[in-house]
Structure formats: C-alpha cells, structure tokens
Amino acid sequence: MKQLLIASTSTIHGSGYLEYLLNDLSVFFKNINTVTFIPYARPGGISHDDYTIKAKKAFKKINKHVIGLHEFKNPIEGIENSEAIFTGGGNTFVLVNQLYKNNLIQPLQDCINSGTPYLGTSAGSNICGLTMHTTNDMPIVYPPSFKTLSFVPFNINPHYLDPIPNSTHMGETRETRIKEFHAYNTQPVVGLREGSWLEVNDNEITLKGIHKARIFEYNKTPYEVGSGTKLNALK
Amino acid sequence: MKQLLIASTSTIHGSGYLEYLLNDLSVFFKNINTVTFIPYARPGGISHDDYTIKAKKAFKKINKHVIGLHEFKNPIEGIENSEAIFTGGGNTFVLVNQLYKNNLIQPLQDCINSGTPYLGTSAGSNICGLTMHTTNDMPIVYPPSFKTLSFVPFNINPHYLDPIPNSTHMGETRETRIKEFHAYNTQPVVGLREGSWLEVNDNEITLKGIHKARIFEYNKTPYEVGSGTKLNALK
Numbered sequence: 001m002k003q004l005l006i007a008s009t010s011t012i013h014g015s016g017y018l019e020y021l022l023n024d025l026s027v028f029f030k031n032i033n034t035v036t037f038i039p040y041a042r043p044g045g046i047s048h049d050d051y052t053i054k055a056k057k058a059f060k061k062i063n064k065h066v067i068g069l070h071e072f073k074n075p076i077e078g079i080e081n082s083e084a085i086f087t088g089g090g091n092t093f094v095l096v097n098q099l100y101k102n103n104l105i106q107p108l109q110d111c112i113n114s115g116t117p118y119l120g121t122s123a124g125s126n127i128c129g130l131t132m133h134t135t136n137d138m139p140i141v142y143p144p145s146f147k148t149l150s151f152v153p154f155n156i157n158p159h160y161l162d163p164i165p166n167s168t169h170m171g172e173t174r175e176t177r178i179k180e181f182h183a184y185n186t187q188p189v190v191g192l193r194e195g196s197w198l199e200v201n202d203n204e205i206t207l208k209g210i211h212k213a214r215i216f217e218y219n220k221t222p223y224e225v226g227s228g229t230k231l232n233a234l235k
Numbered sequence: 236m237k238q239l240l241i242a243s244t245s246t247i248h249g250s251g252y253l254e255y256l257l258n259d260l261s262v263f264f265k266n267i268n269t270v271t272f273i274p275y276a277r278p279g280g281i282s283h284d285d286y287t288i289k290a291k292k293a294f295k296k297i298n299k300h301v302i303g304l305h306e307f308k309n310p311i312e313g314i315e316n317s318e319a320i321f322t323g324g325g326n327t328f329v330l331v332n333q334l335y336k337n338n339l340i341q342p343l344q345d346c347i348n349s350g351t352p353y354l355g356t357s358a359g360s361n362i363c364g365l366t367m368h369t370t371n372d373m374p375i376v377y378p379p380s381f382k383t384l385s386f387v388p389f390n391i392n393p394h395y396l397d398p399i400p401n402s403t404h405m406g407e408t409r410e411t412r413i414k415e416f417h418a419y420n421t422q423p424v425v426g427l428r429e430g431s432w433l434e435v436n437d438n439e440i441t442l443k444g445i446h447k448a449r450i451f452e453y454n455k456t457p458y459e460v461g462s463g464t465k466l467n468a469l470k
Contacts, residue, residue, distance in 0.1 A: 013403035044411060045418030091415055093374075133375050138412040139328075140368050141419050142381045159406040164399070168248035170429055171394040176279060177373040180326055183280025184376050194405055 003028070003117045004151055004200035006128045008158045008192035008209075010089050010121035018058040018121075020195060024208070026062040029084055029117060034065040036082040040098035041090025041123040055088060079107045082116055089122025089158075092135040096127060097143035109149055118151070122158045125192070129155040134181055134189050136174075152198065152205060153187070153235035160191030160214055178216045188234050189216040198231070205231040238263070238352040239386055239435035241363045243393045243427035243444075245324050245356035253293040253356075255430065259443070261297040264319055264352060269300040271317040275333035276325025276358040290323060314342045317351055324357025324393075327370040331362060332378035344384055353386070357393045360427070364390040369416055369424050371409075387433065387440060388422070388470035395426030395449060413451045423469050424451040433466070440466040 005021075005028050012020045029035065039051035046054075052068035059066045066086070072078030079085070085108070087095070099105055112118045120128050126135050127148040134155045163173040172180070178189050191214035192198070199206045207213050212224040215234065225231070240256075240263050247255045264270065274286035281289075287303035294301045301321075307313030314320070320343070322330070334340055347353045355363050361370050362383040369390045398408040407415070413424050426449035427433070434441045442448050447459040450469065460466070 009405050011405055013405060042418070043407075043415075045415050094415075094419070133377075134373060136373070136406060138369060138371070138407075138416060139374055139381060140412075140416040142368075146374060146377045159404070161404060161406065169394070169396060170244050170246055170248060171371060171396065172278075172373075177375075180278075180280050180329075181373060181375040183277070184329070 001115050001202045002113060002151065002200055003115065004112065004128060005117075005119045005197055006125040006152070006156065006192075006200065007119070007121045007197035008125065008160065009194040012195050016058070017054060021197070022058070022062055025119065028119070029062070029064055032064060032084040032117065034067060035059060035084045035086050035119075036069055036078060037066050038069045038085065038087040038095075038124065040069075041088055041092065041095035043088070043090035046090075051088060051090075055086065075102045075104060076107050079104060079111050082111065084117040084119070085112070086119040087121075087124030087127065089124055091140060092123040092126045092132050092137045093139050093141050093143055095123045096132055096146070096148065097141045099127070100144045105149065112149070112151060125158050125197075126156050128152055130187050131155060131185075133185060134178060152200065154231075155181075155185075155187055155189045157189050157191045160193045175214075175216075175222065178222075182216065182218050186218040188218070190214075190231065190234070191216065196227070203232060205234070207231065236350050236437045237348060237386065237435055238350065239347065239363060240352075240354045240432055241360040241387070241391065241427075241435065242354070242356045242432035243360065243395065244429040247430050251293070252289060256432070257293070257297055260294075260354065263354070264297070264299055267299060267319040267352065269302055270294060270319045270321050270354075271304055271313060272301050273304045273320065273322040273330075273359065275304075276323055276327065276330035278323070278325035281325075286323060286325075290321065310337045310339060311342050314339060314346050317346065319352040319354070320347070321354040322356075322359030322362065324359055326375060327358040327361045327367050327372045328374050328376050328378055330358045331367055331381070331383065332376045334362070335379045340384065347384070347386060360393050360432075361391050363387055365422050366390060366420075368420060369413060387435065390416075390420075390422055390424045392424050392426045395428045410449075410451075410457065413457075417451065417453050421453040423453070425449075425466065425469070426451065431462070438467060440469070442466060
C-alpha cells in the first residue's frame, strides 16, 4: 500500500525548514526510526553532506534519525533497505539525472509501490508525477530522460504561482507555461501552491494544507479544488 | 562576417510586437528584402502559420517581406537560400527539438557564420549561446541535446529578472538559478533585461538598449555592464 506525502515546498515564507509540516510528518512517520534522505537535487549547489545535515536537524525535532543516500556505498541497496524515504528540493534536472545515473528509478518504484513511506518536497515532489515536463527549474544539466516515478497518474507543478498583479514583465505566467505543456502532452497537471501537499494512501489522493490547488486538464478550462478534495479520478 | 541582433524579448510592456526594435531593424536589415522566419518556438502553442502572420505584420512596417521556414518543402534549403533569418520567441525546448529534428543546426551555423544577418528574440536569442541550459522555459518536450548554435562564446539568459522586492514566494530567484548553473558549468552567462539586446559584428559584441546587463562568470561575483559595453573578451 503506497503512502506518500507530496509537498509543494519544504519551507513556507517566514518559517523554518519543514517547520509547517512537522506535526503531520510525526504522524506520517510514526512507525519509522530512520529516514533515508536523497540529497541529489542540491539546492544552490550545496553539497550532499551539507544538505543532509539540514534534513537531519529538521527531523531531530520529531525524533527521527536521517541518513543520506550518498553515505551508502551502494545506493540501490540504500533504497532497498530504507524504512522511509525523503527526497528534498533543489534542481529537478540535477535530481533526475543523478537518479538515472545511479540506476535508482526502478528500485525507488519497487520500494514505494510496496509501501515504504515517501516524503517529497518541491523537486522531490515533481518526480512523483509521470514526467518532469512541468518543473519550474532551470535545465542546468541534461538528464537521460524526463520520465519520472509515476506514483500519481498526472504531473505536479510545485511552487504553483498565480499571475503577479500589475507585473510589467513579459515572461510567461505559470498558467501560460502549463497551457503550452498541453500543446504537446495530455496528462493533467496539479498546480500545488506553497503550503499545500498531496497525501497518497494507496489509490486515494487527497489535497491537504491551507490553499486550494489549480488543476489543468487537457482541453479543459483550469479549475480550483479545495483542501480535502480527493483527486482519485484525475488521470 | 557575422551579423546578429540578439534581443531579450520581442515585446516590451505597453508596446506592440517588435515595436521598440523597428528603427534598429530597418538599419540592421537595410539591404534585405525577405526575412526567413523560424516559427518553431510556438509561444502559447500557436501554429506556425499564425505565428508567421504575426511576424509578417511587424516587418511590413519596415517594408520587409517575411516567409515562414515551415513553408519550404525542404527546410535545410530554406535556410541555405535565406537572405536573412529571424527566430521568434516561445518555448526553447520546442524550438531546439524542432531544429534537431529537421537537421538544421549545422546549416544555420554555416549560414550565419558566413554572414547572413540573424535576428533572435527570447528563445531565438537563447539558441545563439553555447547551450540552452540557461533558458527560463518549461521543459514541455525533450530535445535530443541542450547544445545550441554557439554564435557567442557564452550563454544567454533572456528576460533577465531582478529579485522581486518583498516577495514571499519561495521559488528560486533568477540569480540563484544561474548560480546553480555554475555549480555544473563554467561558461559565462549574460542576463539580458527586457529592452536590451546584443549586437554582434563579426567578433565584436556590444550591449544595446536602455538597460544594463548582468554578467555571471564562473567563480566571480555577478556584475553589471552598461549599454554600449563591448563583451568581446567574455568567454
């Protein structure tokens, strides 16, 4: 039975790393002692060690031990022997490239699909969708594929951002970008605002947190769904 | 002798398509009757025909004829027989994918390097750099490579955006993204604000327009250069 918590962001404005999620995480990970942390997305180019220290500090507050996946000699065994997995945010291209390079796509799918609890934030949430075609990140490395872990039957757009009122900038809004995505792809996209997350219990997918989410379906007008909405039928 | 005009954007706020550039374009294209338009970047998923009509209308104001590259049976011959080339903005991934699919990288390099005048805006400017690793676009398709045309010995970041004061959004600023790029790549990046462009005359590269540009060199603090600055030494 799949158990995932797929969060838009690790950090909301004015709050510490993972702070807004800690109460929910202590419930989500209640039977877990040690969480394996995948630090590959390297926000700001931070080292795997430094990023893992950041995760350790946050999880210490709910009495969980954290081990970085890079600390295992064999990362496939690291995944296979995990009690729980957390993939942090950063750059999705860097993350996906490293997952492919270390042959971790299938082991991660096997492990999560058979019930190992998974937490993702930002880039770590993006990879829970069908593809990474709806990431917001800069393509600073070239991964061998944009296909991701497919734990949910749609794509995720984390850090979903509404158009900025009175902006004079001519770059595309997030909504325009997702509409362009649908000129070439047909799967739905869930725009998750910062402070929102999806909770997955087997095939039940529930929107959580304080915000609505914006749903983009192929050939449909985008629409909003409130916290608590089940997205089981979205595919 | 190379002649390029590499613009951050086609359109500045409150102005029509290409309007702010038309005076300079009438000088840049003074010996040209017909401009071949590459509509592949398809902003908003617009068709090649509709996008070409938009370019035709703008160029009519300076008495230039425009022909869409998609109107040629053989796009390689279309490029080879061009008097001048304009690549419009849209999605860089879609543009680069189509250039590779139609085997146009080498023909474009041959043609522009031997003196055919080239105008790029936004995505059409991005491809003038060494790679498309510093595009702002969403990766809605998977191109066979991120390598681009290398008309200048650095990367371009069009629509360069300064951090938004008092923003509570936790997504990365443009500067943070480019710093992350430099965790994996060493070439310089020129952040071109909307309303700025680079003029290339053989090996002379000059910043034009009303704004400063922000230069990011590997292992250096980013810095600003004013309009009129020569960037010949940047590599």
